[in-house]
Amino acid sequence: MAEHDTALGTAQELGAFLERRREQIAQRWADAALFRTVFTVSRDEAVEACKAVVDALAEVARTGRLEDVTAPGFGAVRDQLGRMSASRSRAGQNPSQIADEIAGLREPVGALLRADFDEDAVERTHACLVALTVLMGTLRLVVLQTTVHAGEELIARQREQLLEVATPVIRLWEGIVAVPLIGTLDSARSQVVMENLLEAIVGQRARYAILDITGVPTVDSLVAQHLMKTVAAARLMGAECIVSGIRPAIAQTIVHLGIDLGSITTRASLADALAHALTRQGIVVSPRPAAGASAP
């Protein structure tokens, strides 16, 4: 019990010190790269940001929750720290470098603290320095947490964007649409592809739909099954489906795997598939007669 009281007492003493020296600490921190490169408009801005962080630390110290990353005191600066670490990431710093920059903030405060305490109060000074180290370690963790969290949000957002962006349906000709498939064709992607394609078949009154798999690195039985389902659905809508972009290595693999694509019209390249669809519609694309050639 007594030990706990001492720890709380030390933490509160540290909190009081941070409050007392708020201005000096903020002035020293404002020149650190972490703050300087983020608050570029004016130094006053950086000093204000530093004061907010000092206030948060003082608040956490007063409550004695030095090791608690969820301490309410950090709540006020979480947003600001997130913006700071995001801007340092953009400047090319990785998370551990940012953490090192945070660790670098401790030394100036330590120097102030040593100067502040009486020389004969060695034990108290030492206890406060240890408490400060613990507190700065927690701050470091809070910053890392916000960095990782921001990264996770970004990945989730990009995953959704990829799903939409990577499956456009392109109108190649009157009545001919094409989907260039790129990357991994998993169940979620193929569902999106099928929906987009069927809508385009209705919307553009397409008779021919080309699925180009040039950009699909691996065609295994699941991918093949997705392709066959899409082709079957397109057929039900009255459109003929052509699968193009089958590379030599993929063709050999499909044969060994034992997948029967016999019921599907396939072509080696997108150009071949387009030519096939045009021919079937009775459209002939011929080179312009050479100049000077006699008319028939």
Add this chain to the structure above:
Amino acid sequence: MHAPSASASAATTRLHIGSDADLAWVRHEVRQAAAGLGFSLVQQTKLVTAASELARNTLVHGGGGHVEMTHLEDGAGRGLRLAFTDEGPGIPDPELAMTDGYTSGGGLGLGLSGAKRLVQEFTLDSRPGRGTTVTITDWTTVLPAARTGGS
């Protein structure tokens, strides 16, 4: 023919298989390893496709597991061994499972049998209730020496 003398070098990588995203990662790693060993493009594609089938089996039927990727050396030939292990329900009738078109899920039923045709060596070890290990090995093709002289 290779098996007894083949020595496994220290390079063994273990990849976790627990989600669809892991399947993409397994394919990526196998492709990198196969390309690094000098496999031809066709062989790379076959091996990656076989790995994709087996990794999906591990995930869907085995409830997740891992793959161990080992670089092998045997004289001039270099190889890659992939061992897919899960602790799922196992395969009650391996012979039936190896039949083209037989499926216990909703697939085409070509995963196991197709993967076997895509690689040079294939072993299936399954104990009902204890899990399944499928091991496949591929070697860089050593071309026969070019004929000289003669007409």
